[in-house]
Amino acid sequence: MPKILIVEDEKAISGVLESILSDELKDYEFVIAEDGLEGYKLIEKDDFALVISDIKMPKLNGTELLKQALQLKPEITFVMMSGHADIDTAIDSLKNGAYDFISKPIDINRLLTSVKNALDKEKLLAENQTLQTENKSLKKKVHKRFTMIGESPALKKIQDMIEKVAESDARVLITGPNGAGKELVAHALHSQSNRSKGPMIEVNCAAIPSELIESELFGHVKGSFTGAIKDKQGKFELANNGTIFLDEIGDMSLIAQAKVLRVLQESKVSPVGSDKSVRVDVRVLAATNKNMKEEIAASRFREDLYHRLSVIEIYVPPLDERKEDIRILIEHFAKVISEEHGNAMVSFSDEAIKDLENFSWTGNIRELRNVVERLIILGSNPVSAEDVANFVRK
Numbered sequence: 473m474p475k476i477l478i479v480e481d482e483k484a485i486s487g488v489l490e491s492i493l494s495d496e497l498k499d500y501e502f503v504i505a506e507d508g509l510e511g512y513k514l515i516e517k518d519d520f521a522l523v524i525s526d527i528k529m530p531k532l533n534g535t536e537l538l539k540q541a542l543q544l545k546p547e548i549t550f551v552m553m554s555g556h557a558d559i560d561t562a563i564d565s566l567k568n569g570a571y572d573f574i575s576k577p578i579d580i581n582r583l584l585t586s587v588k589n590a591l592d593k594e595k596l597l598a599e600n601q602t603l604q605t606e607n608k609s610l611k612k613k614v615h616k617r618f619t620m621i622g623e624s625p626a627l628k629k630i631q632d633m634i635e636k637v638a639e640s641d642a643r644v645l646i647t648g649p650n651g652a653g654k655e656l657v658a659h660a661l662h663s664q665s666n667r668s669k670g671p672m673i674e675v676n677c678a679a680i681p682s683e684l685i686e687s688e689l690f691g692h693v694k695g696s697f698t699g700a701i702k703d704k705q706g707k708f709e710l711a712n713n714g715t716i717f718l719d720e721i722g723d724m725s726l727i728a729q730a731k732v733l734r735v736l737q738e739s740k741v742s743p744v745g746s747d748k749s750v751r752v753d754v755r756v757l758a759a760t761n762k763n764m765k766e767e768i769a770a771s772r773f774r775e776d777l778y779h780r781l782s783v784i785e786i787y788v789p790p791l792d793e794r795k796e797d798i799r800i801l802i803e804h805f806a807k808v809i810s811e812e813h814g815n816a817m818v819s820f821s822d823e824a825i826k827d828l829e830n831f832s833w834t835g836n837i838r839e840l841r842n843v844v845e846r847l848i849i850l851g852s853n854p855v856s857a858e859d860v861a862n863f864v865r866k
């Protein structure tokens with residue numbers, strides 16, 4: 473239970489305060505100190521949601537208590553109480569960091585309002601602190617999730633390209649087979665760009681039915697079709713001042729392609745059912761595992777859209793073409809997965825790694841990660857060549 477400290481040398485006053493406040497604030501425990509020194513010792517030992525302190529007290533006065541307590545715990549909230557004679561001191565205490573002061577004789581309503589406001593402020597600060605910590609740890613997790621591991625010349629080339637083009641607003645088409653790391657490249661481009669503080673919005677074009685894609689990308693107004701029960705912002709608007717990542721663009725219908733082309737030409741979007749258009753400042757990244765030349769030849773993809781999307785093209789080759797990355801990827805995934813499982817670090821024997829290097833990885837890095845996870849769960853520590861033979865069917 474959170475605690476409130478009352479520091480007051482007159483027992484009659486502290487008693488009355490405690491009984492009134494505890495009636496109103498049932499979720500708090502009250503602690504009483506009879507002078508500033510005792511109050512300081514309690515603050516040293518314990519955490520208080522609020523300190524209500526008199527100013528004139530023996531041993532350590534309220535002003536000194538405030539100063540010393542704030543040095544010890546800068547986030548602590550104080551409400552001071554003062555007689556008429558020391559009103560100036562009370563005002564000074566506000567300058568020194570107290571939240572409020574109340575003059576004696578105490579007006580109970582004024583006291584309750586002040587105490588409740590002070591506690592609200594304290595709660596907001598605590599919540600803010602928690603959110604900031606959560607945000608930091610989420611950012612770290614996201615960063616970890618999108619770290620690109622590898623030392624092959626192919627990966628180095630990709631990283632060089634990312635470094636060169638990240639800062640420009642050039643559209644980038646990322647190509648390569650499933651599971652090779654295209655999404656990772658898109659995240660690296662966003663996080664190394666000037667837009668990194670803005671949003672990165674991902675759209676899996678293959679997963680959205682063609683009749684819904686327009687509303688997904690550009691939004692709609694209420695009543696524009698059955699089911700449009702309220703206005704909805706589209707992904708392009710949500711990505712304003714940031715990046716939109718159109719994954720599996722090769723699977724987008726021709727109708728949707730025409731609409732995306734218009735946005736790229738005009739930098740404006742019109743929500744479905746609206747005759748107004750909204751200007752958007754969005755960098756467009758796209759990815760596909762399809763051979764776009766073949767798609768264009770078969771009239772499944774618009775050539776004009778392809779040229780607009782692929783100002784820069786980054787090709788992520790399959791893992792089988794960069795086998796020198798396998799060892800370092802296994803070690804990386806072993807570490808990450810052991811951490812995720814909350815286990816001791818599992819290592820891989822040299823023979824196990826060599827056998828894994830000799831396999832063909834049609835599912836690329838995604839498949840390798842799954843296999844490492846399977847071996848960590850089912851195999852011994854260190855994972856042996858025998859474990860690989862037993863648990864990986866190739």
Ligand SMILES: Nc1ncnc2c1ncn2[C@@H]1O[C@H](COP(=O)(O)OP(=O)(O)OP(=O)(O)O)[C@@H](O)[C@H]1O
Pocket residue numbers: 617618619620621622648649650651652653654655656657761837838841
């Ligand atoms: N270089 C790398 N280092 C570490 N992890 C990687 C690397 N490349 C890919 N991965 C991991 O492999 C998995 C697949 O990668 P990703 O989703 O980027 O592939 P993709 O090419 O976008 O696949 P798809 O086309 O199927 O969407 C993810 O878990 C990703 O974190």
